[in-house]
Amino acid sequence: MSWITLIIKTDPAHAERLSDALMEQGALSVDIHDAAADTKDEQMLFGEPGEPSGEIWQNAEVSALFNQDADIKEVLRNITHTAQLDSQPDYRLERVEEQDWVRLTQSQFDPIRISQRLWIVPTWHQSPDPAAINLILDPGLAFGTGSHPTTQLCLGWLDRNLRPGDKVIDYGCGSGILAIAALKLGADHVTGIDIDPQAIEASQENAMRNQCDPSKFVFATTHQAVQQGLQPDEQVDVVVANILANPLVLLAPILAQTVRQHGHIVLSGILKEQVEEVRDVYQHWFDMCIADEQEAWVLLTGIKR
Known part of the structure; x- marks a missing residue:
């Protein structure tokens, strides 16, 4: 048919x-x-x-x-x-x-090695390295299989820079992959926020699948976050936002406000030709730099003054 x-x-x-x-x-x-x-x-x-x-x-x-x-x-x-x-x-x-749509979709995603110690493993695969930090992932209907360069750029930064005990906000959490990575890399608490309720559902399921401590994470839609005050009054150590350049520009005052002094902002979903525009906006609060690049995508990071 x-x-x-x-x-x-x-x-x-x-x-x-x-x-x-x-x-x-x-x-x-x-x-x-x-x-x-x-x-x-x-x-x-x-x-x-x-x-x-x-x-x-x-x-x-x-x-x-x-x-x-x-x-x-x-x-x-x-x-x-x-x-x-x-x-x-x-x-x-x-x-x-x-076609067999489930099998076709699954065939597109194999385990992905992010670093020496960090792997993304779809739920339908065995881990190539059981001793590594394995992110067991089923994206469901949410963005974030780990195959996209913007996600890999963020994961690489978290792997290199996240400190045990850090508090993190993952803005635009999608499947929860960055939030879960932060938890498994030693974050003390992670708040994942997304506009899509299906993303929140996928994030919660993936966090439990990865045996993350429920006391250390909260996932909520942007509307719930505002209504329930889940965006903390106490500023956090790291805000990571893997979305797109235009929303990053629009959200700059909100994201900047949630980062403590000397904390980090990590921005992805930015094409090379969009770097200057995004960097100029965030320079009001942060000392910004290009942290990494992959294909046509750039990772911008900054330390809050």
């Missing part, structure tokens, strides 16, 4: 209407995304913590999955009318073949 994906180029004014119209035409699922995702032209959208941004990408695409026998020409005629378009939209079709 196979399926058809109908991908339509659109703009913010019509994206939601197209999405609704496609569902009315029998789409199995519909997704709105940035047509420039994973390129230098990617547009970041942000709202208040815990709340949706309410915005749509300027260069948007709507993807709809249909059964293979769907009449796509009729679908296009109908949605052109229903979504009040002036003409039939630009589109392309892709075929999705049936």
Whole structure:
């Protein structure tokens, strides 16, 4: 069995209407995304913590999955009318073949060696080095398998620089991989924060899978963190944020406030051409430097003055 994906180029004014119209035409699922995702032209959208941004990408695409026998020409005629378009939209079709999706996904992730003593081991693999510090990971629906350079840059810094007893905030914790690494490397307490509730669920499950002491970690959505005061009044030793350049710039005052004097800020998700912009913002509070690079990505770190 196979399926058809109908991908339509659109703009913010019509994206939601197209999405609704496609569902009315029998789409199995519909997704709105940035047509420039994973390129230098990617547009970041942000709202208040815990709340949706309410915005749509300027260069948007709507993807709809249909059964293979769907009449796509009729679908296009109908949605052109229903979504009040002036003409039939630009589109392309892709075929999705049936596969063992679980096995396919798992096959993409093998154990990853971060350093002499630190490994990332997916739950479906045996550890290559049982004596090492092994991060046993199932990302679920959250970002953070450990395969991405931005994650590896952060893990490498934690491995080299984290001191036993440090207090850490992992902002944008995803699967919890950085928070768990900090705990297994000797952190006294870690607070993991993410906008996505599924990330919090994955982080909690992975922390327990790694036998982390429940008294030493808290994971919460940004909304919960604000409501419950989980962002500590007492400043922490290390704040690590593996997100993207634009949110790092927007979050700079919040992240800076949570770092104690002489504490460390660790920033990842930054492309080489974005370094100057991010560094200039954080220089207000920190002595910043490029700590490491991998492929097109840069790790920025700073010590608070």
